[in-house]
Amino acid sequence: MLKIGITGGIGSGKSTVSKIFELLGIPVYYADDKAKDIMIRDQELVAQIKAHFGNDVYDQNGVLNRKQLGNIVFNDKEKLKILNSLVHPATIKDADQWALEQSAPYVLKEAALLFESESFHHLDKIIGVYAPQPLRIQRVMKRDNVSREDVLARINKQIDESIKMKLSDYIIYNDEQKMVIPQVLALHEQLLALAASQQA
Numbered sequence: 001m002l003k004i005g006i007t008g009g010i011g012s013g014k015s016t017v018s019k020i021f022e023l024l025g026i027p028v029y030y031a032d033d034k035a036k037d038i039m040i041r042d043q044e045l046v047a048q049i050k051a052h053f054g055n056d057v058y059d060q061n062g063v064l065n066r067k068q069l070g071n072i073v074f075n076d077k078e079k080l081k082i083l084n085s086l087v088h089p090a091t092i093k094d095a096d097q098w099a100l101e102q103s104a105p106y107v108l109k110e111a112a113l114l115f116e117s118e119s120f121h122h123l124d125k126i127i128g129v130y131a132p133q134p135l136r137i138q139r140v141m142k143r144d145n146v147s148r149e150d151v152l153a154r155i156n157k158q159i160d161e162s163i164k165m166k167l168s169d170y171i172i173y174n175d176e177q178k179m180v181i182p183q184v185l186a187l188h189e190q191l192l193a194l195a196a197s198q199q200a
Contacts, residue, residue, distance in 0.1 A: 002106035008129035011136030013174035031111035105195035128168030
């Protein structure tokens with residue numbers, strides 16, 4: 001089975017594009033949401049997080065205090081690196097297991113940090129979702145009710161959009177100039193053909 005990554009900068013619309021693929025019957029693994037779940041469900045990972053960041057990042061019911069953990073890692077690059085080195089491998093393992101349970105010709109893994117986390121090595125092809133930065137900033141400000149500065153701070157934590165697109169095998173333009181659905185339909189046909197050729 002083909003494993004396809006889908007990525008793009010914050011506000012590019014990768015989740016919207018993923019939902020269109022889902023309507024076509026393609027299973028999607030939402031890595032960022034799953035990572036949050038794994039940080040509570042995977043006892044080995046929980047123990048590692050506690051060892052590095054203290055027991056009180058989880059409450060008595062085992063619920064992760066995201067705000068507290070966020071405060072620790074976002075002001076300290078080394079600590080963020082440690083957290084990512086724990087969470088990314090656990091998420092990659094979970095995604096691989098999930099993919100084995102699917103029966104579609106191909107599956108999608110949607111993640112903001114596909115290249116940053118090195119998880120693209122576990123995938124056959126990558127789709128980049130592109131939108132120009134001013135549009136992305138506008139979307140995130142509206143969606144998350146945050147300031148322009150907040151959005152720019154998040155953008156600066158990710159690999160530059162142009163580099164992501166160069167590293168991608170396919171690009172979907174979500175720039176309000178080109179219609180997205182015809183692009184997804186065309187790419188879906190290409191990926192079905194690629195999946196069929198691999199099985200032949």
